[in-house]
Amino acid sequence: MVRSVAHLGPRGTYSEMAALAYIRWAKLDTGDELMLRAYPSIAQALQATATGETEVTVVPVENSVEGSVAITLDMLWRLETLQIQKALVLPIVHAFLSRADRMQQVQTVYSHPQALGQCQGWIETQLPHARLIPTSSTTEALTHLQDDVRVGAIASEWAAQIYQLPVLAHAINDHADNCTKFWVLGRKASHQGNQTSLAFSLPINAPGALLKPLQILAAHDINMSRIESRPTKRSLGDYLFFIDIEADASLPNVKAALQSLKHCTETLKIFGSYSLLPIDNPCPSDPTTNTSAGAE
Numbered sequence: 339m340v341r342s343v344a345h346l347g348p349r350g351t352y353s354e355m356a357a358l359a360y361i362r363w364a365k366l367d368t369g370d371e372l373m374l375r376a377y378p379s380i381a382q383a384l385q386a387t388a389t390g391e392t393e394v395t396v397v398p399v400e401n402s403v404e405g406s407v408a409i410t411l412d413m414l415w416r417l418e419t420l421q422i423q424k425a426l427v428l429p430i431v432h433a434f435l436s437r438a439d440r441m442q443q444v445q446t447v448y449s450h451p452q453a454l455g456q457c458q459g460w461i462e463t464q465l466p467h468a469r470l471i472p473t474s475s476t477t478e479a480l481t482h483l484q485d486d487v488r489v490g491a492i493a494s495e496w497a498a499q500i501y502q503l504p505v506l507a508h509a510i511n512d513h514a515d516n517c518t519k520f521w522v523l524g525r526k527a528s529h530q531g532n533q534t535s536l537a538f539s540l541p542i543n544a545p546g547a548l549l550k551p552l553q554i555l556a557a558h559d560i561n562m563s564r565i566e567s568r569p570t571k572r573s574l575g576d577y578l579f580f581i582d583i584e585a586d587a588s589l590p591n592v593k594a595a596l597q598s599l600k601h602c603t604e605t606l607k608i609f610g611s612y613s614l615l616p617i618d619n620p621c622p623s624d625p626t627t628n629t630s631a632g633a634e
């Protein structure tokens with residue numbers, strides 16, 4: 339069976355860029371030949387790995403401007419089987435694609451909500467009256483361009499090359515350092531790395547309930563690099579907490595802390611220890627390169 343990497347499609351998304359970076363790394367590291375496999379949503383990509391249809395999935399988890407990708411955290415909590423094997427951070431540089439000659443012709447802008455948020459300031463100054471329409475991915479937005487000069491889309495320059503679409507403006511993201519962290523998730527744990535991610539729900543909604551787990555981490559000299567809350571969806575004001583720590587779960591102090599956390603949390607999930615993949619050149623040089631196994 340072809341071992342494949344699930345990601346949000348269709349072709350040319352930032353998620354595919356991240357998946358390609360992972361595939362290149364895996365080839366160099368282990369000689370493994372992995373194929374891309376695009377899915378219409380992040381949830382479907384994650385499910386494909388959970389059910390064994392693909393080996394791993396590469397999904398966005400956090401952007402430097404817009405913050406967490408809620409669906410990734412929610413699905414990770416819901417699917418019992420997934421472990422984080424690697425993390426990678428991609429610089430995200432957006433372009434404005436349109437068949438219009440002038441910006442003034444554009445009345446409607448399509449893109450993924452994360453991309454629309456990352457270019458909010460640019461849209462306000464360049465296209466203050468445009469209607470903004472969210473799409474399931476930056477490249478799904480491109481299907482709305484057709485021959486209509488009143489329509490524009492936000493995606494990468496790489497996507498513009500793949501679909502041979504004109505770029506009206508480039509590097510339109512509001513912050514030059516815009517970047518997104520992706521996780522590589524699989525059914526197996528990586529068992530090594532200097533970062534560990536976990537999440538828990540609390541047994542009671544009372545003063546100090548969250549303080550106890552945080553005190554345990556501090557008492558074991560463990561540094562947190564991130565804390566994020568998500569609704570449990572049971573009742574208003576009831577939260578899950580997602581925490582990243584800067585330590586390997588196999589270290590004695592981390593093992594002891596995780597053991598103690600069990601006593602002051604309701605459900606505790608450990609998503610594994612992993613390292614950050616170094617990315618030299620995020621953009622595949624040849625836009626026609628397609629190592630896709632094709633799911634969409």
Ligand SMILES: O=C(O)C(=O)C[C@]1(C(=O)O)C=C[C@@H](O)C=C1
Pocket residue numbers: 346350351352353354398401407430450452453474475476477518
């Ligand atoms: O729509 C895409 O191209 C994606 O890969 C999704 C996504 C995201 O969900 O954050 C990935 C990276 C960018 O931050 C913008 C969009």
